[in-house]
Amino acid sequence: MPIYEFKCGCGLRFERLTPLDAAAPGCPECGGETRKVPSGVGLAGGGRAGTGLAKEQMPQTWRGTYEGNREYVTGLRRQWDRRQKLEAKHPELAGDQRPIIAHEGRYHGAPLRAGDPVLGHGHGHGHGHTTDPTPPAPSD
Incomplete structure (x- = not known):
């Protein structure tokens, strides 16, 4: 059986030993549909030609x-x-x-x-900010 490289919509790429006529396996991360992608070609002597x-x-x-x-x-x-x-x-x-x-x-x-979502919080210091531009109502 040949080794094929597959790619999922979530971005994961993985290799799988798969029969030539088998359907693409599900993604091991998210379970989504995958598709075959061109991979490196095996060379005589054990080397591999990459993309x-x-x-x-x-x-x-x-x-x-x-x-x-x-x-x-x-x-x-x-x-x-x-x-x-x-x-x-x-x-x-x-x-x-x-x-x-x-x-x-x-x-x-x-x-x-x-x-992409930015990791962490804002600009790096520990206090919160509000986005409401309305000043607080005066207290009696």
Whole structure:
């Protein structure tokens, strides 16, 4: 039986050993419907050819490009060009295309994207705020 990679609408990607003609399994996280996505191809000798870096896996900072190292950046551009061609053929590889708002600190492992709820409370200090602009009624 081959190993297939599946993706759910909730964003979870997982691999499953599945018969060739079997229906896609349910998502192990939410139970939702999944679909097969192109995966890396096995090579003779045990290696694996991948699909390249996704947008969110590309370096996001100057430091991440080794301070703009010319050879490294040129290699990234080539990888990105190949990845974009692959995503044009297989849009399911593109993943979440919403703009990334924050990618450092607590968002290092999972970037904050436009429309995501912000973790924590407001601007970080411990008192509450009200949104009612009406001043309190004078007391007698």
